[in-house]
Amino acid sequence: MSYTSLISYFILFIVLELVYFKIADRFNIIDKPNHRSSHTRVTIRGGGVIFPLSVLAYAILHGFENVYFVIGLMAISTISFLDDILTLNNKIRLGIHLTSVLLLFFQWDLFSISWYWILAALIFVIATINAYNFMDGINGITGGYSLLTIITLYYINEKVTRFTSSELLLVVGLALLVFNFFNFRTKAKCFAGDVGSVSIAFIIVFFIGELILTTQNLSYILLLLVYGTDTAFTVLFRKIRRENIFEAHRSHFYQYLSNQLGYAHILVSCIYISAQLLINILLLRIAVTDILSACCLLALCIAFYLFIRFKLEGFKKLLTPNAS
Template sequence: MNLMVYLLLTTALLAAELLYLRVARYYSIVDKPNERSSHTGLTTIRGGGMLFWVAALGAFFYSGFVYPYFFLGLSLVAAVSFFDDLRPLPNRYRIGIQFVAVGLLLRQTGVFPDTVWMMGLSLIIGVGILNAYNFMDGINGITAFYSLVAVGTLWYWHGQQPIDSAGLAISGALLPFTFVALLIFSYFNARRQAVCFAGDVGSVSVACIILYALLPMIRQGETYLPVLFLAVYGVDSILTIIHRLALGQNIFQAHRLHLFQLLVHKGRWPHLRVSAVYGLVQLVINGLILPALTWSAGAQAALAGAILGSLAVTYVILKRRLMHSRV
């Protein structure tokens, strides 16, 4: 893509975001803080991350409609997530659509397990990733910064591959279009007083795009190491679930026990500092993973263990200190 395409894309996406913000203000589509929110007040617009679906739509047209199954799945989860932003939906509806979307994603990438149990496991893991990404959307800038790191890394890798091996749909348009959308969203979200939040429609949509771009890496490299592109979010989400289960809490109810939430509420860190730390730590991890994709299985396992172990130990130490600190 040349400079003119990027200029037209930026103009179109910026216009789409401004139009949505105007419509959302008119219809009062604003954030309503709950037990997991790290904000107060009702003035911040919800659902600004609809821009990621718009970017995927543009990439779909630009690339000649080459990923219909994926785009259908993305559109389904974006629609149900947006309705959930407007009015909470029962979990069975959201989860059901997410299973369908992940199935369509697997069909599009050709990563379709042969056995029923492997298919079921793949669907469960995919839906788990979508929801973990959604759970982590809670403070200004965190979805923007973290997603810029993830999408940027994937864009770089796909750009180094022959088109017919990495896939025209991914390397040609989807990731650069999404990256531009994330930059525009960052302008409105990554500030002390955010203009808008991504909402479920934004966090689930970008998670779906990232998952779609991860699968060719896993298939081509015959390694699950690229999953660690989501290691920081993953460790925080999984260990927080374990912590809540140990406390006897309902893990489907809103809460403030993620590490990033405690850093804000207990540690008194500014939102953007926490978001920047999460993004920078993940960037360093991604920088370690990329050259390791050609290592032996043993070396990759050792690296994965070191990364996950370090994140887990850091999580436990920081959380223990924050949980016992006085506000």
């Protein structure tokens, strides 16, 4: 992709984001702080709309490559945007989500393989989308973490193995740069909203799925290890405490760091991004070609996460029902 094209995309995404800010301000699409929020200011919600729009712009200019993926992305993004504004029926929302995932599976040509791999893929996709939605709670974390993932995928595509379009990766990366300019700051201009967290999760899942199917290497799931670990163990701890895991909460470790310990949002986001960066480096250097090394990396990271979390929060708070 030429520098002129990159600059053109970048300018387009800035313009689209600024236009959206005007629309959001006009129609009062804002996020007001509540008891489970990690922020204290009224802020524009839905700034992550730039993510699906970036893919749509690329698709229009390139003859709608990966058409099933694009249709699925636009469907899940639209329903998520409406969910940001309105209170939608859960059956409708879940129906659109499932339809989008099935379209993604058609894009991957997944229905030609054994049913248990399809089930595993369904769990992976749904879990990743939910994890992204859960983790989108402080400034910079969604945009920064996703940008790191896209950069890593671009490196793999260029230096390790070709599995997708480098141009599309660059376009998504530019959209993330624009979003981060407005979100990765102490006082964010906008939040991603459901439309942002769900759509970027869908996009990243598409790329990682392409990578795994091309290489037949499941180790690349570790590119999402930090988000996966925090989400999985937070749900587990809530289940142990006999809490309703479907209710809104502030139980994630990143929320404890920012809310209880008072760490700045940007600092917590940088901690999470740096941890995933280290994992990505180790994965590409020593673990990607050796399943045993990948398993050791997984076990080591989980053990370190649990040690730090129990050290800071304590066993009682994490494991005891109604503990303060």
